[in-house]
Amino acid sequence: MPTFEFSRWDGSQEFSPQSADKLFDQLTEYLLDHGEQVLPSLERLEEEQPEMIDMLVKRGYVEKDKDGNFRITPRGIKRAETKALDELFQITRRDKLGKHDTDFRGTGQTMHDESKPYEYGDPVANLNLHETLRNALVRGNGKVPVEIAEDDLVVFDTEYQTSCATVVLIDMSGSMNRYGKYGRAKRVALALQALVRSKYPGDFLQVVGFGTFATPLNERELFLSAPKPVSIFDSRVHLRINVDQPPRFVPEHFTNIHAGLQFARRILRRQSAANKQIITITDGEPTAHVEGREVVLIYPPAERTARITLAEVKRCAAEGLHLSSFALIEDYFYLGLVNFVEQMAAVSGGVSAYCNADDLGNLVIESFSQGRRRRRTVG
Secondary structure: OOOOOOOOOOOOOOOOOOOHHHHHHHHHHHHHHHHHHHOOHHHHHHHHOHHHHHHHHHHOOEEEOOOOOEEEOHHHHHHHHHHHHHHHHOOOOHHHHOOOOOOOOOOEEEEEEEEEEOOOOOOHHHEOHHHHHHHHHHHOOOOOOOOOOHHHOEEEEEEEEOOEEEEEEEEOOHHHHHHHHHHHHHHHHHHHHHHHHHHOOOOEEEEEEEOOOEEEEOHHHHHOOOOOOOOOOOOOEEEEEEOOOOOOOOOOOOOOHHHHHHHHHHHHHOOOOOEEEEEEEEOOOOOEEEEOOEEEEEEOOOHHHHHHHHHHHHHHHHOOOEEEEEEEOOOOOOHHHHHHHHHHHHHHOOEEEEEOHHHHHHHHHHHHHHHHHOOOOOO
């Protein structure tokens, strides 16, 4: 059993109060898992420990709107995205992030801090003089004058990029609230936003959440989002919702992959990027689809909904969109879900995978990278 020794503080010991950064990171964890319902608790914290709120405000992470409600600032959201990228993809470790290179010239060239041995044809302008001189000194045992041989030459690694348009579809159905699945999916999407902003500024990225309906999410909306709460518990459901004249009560927790794909296809149709892709993250078979101006909710999952959804998958592929589908099976091995995402891959010629939420990040970043560098084909 550990033992502790206490003594009177005489002022000589170093004392470091919790930093605003660390405090905001702790707040971020709650926001990622529970969404905007966490924000009202800041009012209570302001009453009990005003110095903490003052730290967050002075640091620029939190502010009050015109109605006196707390909100997260753009700076706070950017920190959350960057931290998610560092945690999920470990951007400083090249073996984890990988090289997002292409075998043909695209819209630009990015130079990295990493270096590689010179190969015939590498631009001399990319020469890493520091590493080259060090190699020559080591080979010559420090003798002067320094003689540089061809084997000493090192150049900065580069990659030729293609502009890419990506839509990330995130399942917001009620079951995503279990086992922290939605929180992990949000972290992946936030990390992708940070990656595109910092490394691929010419790319287009849009996150779309889908439950019963599909809705685009900006950075703030994504950061503060949460799964749709389950609102009906019938063992069998068959409802039609007129989207032009919806009833007062609409259960929003169903899984409408069809609507998400339709929305993504319309978004990407407006983009002129060389490569276009859709990344879908879900934990359930589709339980909703669109028929004209109606959304049809069917539970248990029906073959009809699957057939209509797969037809939309085929339309996406016919327009040259690369599809990647990830099935989260955190709490059980859901054979029907795995079979469905495999069918999506078979129909589209894309990829599918099933995993738990903790493994999602590496799989999505690899899929994103592959989608960026593929040659787009239509038909």
